[in-house]
Amino acid sequence: MKLTSKGRYAVTAMIDIALNQDKGAITLSLISERQGISLSYLEQLFSKLKKAGLVSSARGPGGGYRLSRSANGISIGDIIHAVDESVDIRKCGGAANCNGGEECLSHELWTSLSFTIETFLKSITLQDVVDNKETNVIKQVNFG
Numbered sequence: 724m725k726l727t728s729k730g731r732y733a734v735t736a737m738i739d740i741a742l743n744q745d746k747g748a749i750t751l752s753l754i755s756e757r758q759g760i761s762l763s764y765l766e767q768l769f770s771k772l773k774k775a776g777l778v779s780s781a782r783g784p785g786g787g788y789r790l791s792r793s794a795n796g797i798s799i800g801d802i803i804h805a806v807d808e809s810v811d812i813r814k815c816g817g818a819a820n821c822n823g824g825e826e827c828l829s830h831e832l833w834t835s836l837s838f839t840i841e842t843f844l845k846s847i848t849l850q851d852v853v854d855n856k857e858t859n860v861i862k863q864v865n866f867g
Contacts, residue, residue, distance in 0.1 A: 726803070726808060726810070727808065729768065729806050729807070729808055730802075730803045730806060730808035732758075732760050732764065732765070732768060733768045733771075733772065733802050733803070733805065733806040733808075734799055734802050734803065735758050735760070736754050736758065736760065736765060736768065736769070736772075737772070737777070737778075737790070737797070737802050737849055738849060738852055738853065739754050739757060739758055740754070740778070740788055740789065740790055741790060741794040741849045741850070741852075741853050742853055744789050744790060747785060747787070748780075748781050748785060748786055748787030748788060748789050749787045749788050749789070750786070750787040750788075751765045751766060751769060751787070751788070753787070768806055769788060771805050771806045771807065772802070772805050772806065773788075774805075775801070775804075775805035776791055777790070777791055777792075777797055777801060777802065777805055778790060778791055779791045790849070793850070794848060794849035794850035794853055795848050795849075795850040796848070797848060797849045798844065798845045798846070798847060798848050798849075799844045799845075799847045799848070799849070799852070800841060800844035800845035800847075801845075802849075803844060810837060810840045810841050810844060811837045811841075
């Protein structure tokens, strides 16, 4: 699995909004400036985030984007999926046809890892990141 810039930038932009929306709606140009992300790239991402119901927008003076629900109600996994990213590390994407039409010997291992990654990303909310609680969540994962 490789999280592309699409997923990383979407998460970063959403964190920016969560941190700053108490000042009003946040424009993409402000996010672009603060985070060093291309404005045209943000426009593409926010089209998907809006379609997924994670942000709402307002036009005109004072316009921009806001979270459509509380930061506690939006997981990092929600954001990644909204921009069409996948955290599935299986070569077959779950079809179990990875070895010439058959399930490969390590299929269950990669299935378990994909599930663990998905569960982890769904367990962290934007509010956790804003509150710097993500380190506590990471500590809860048993790597031993």
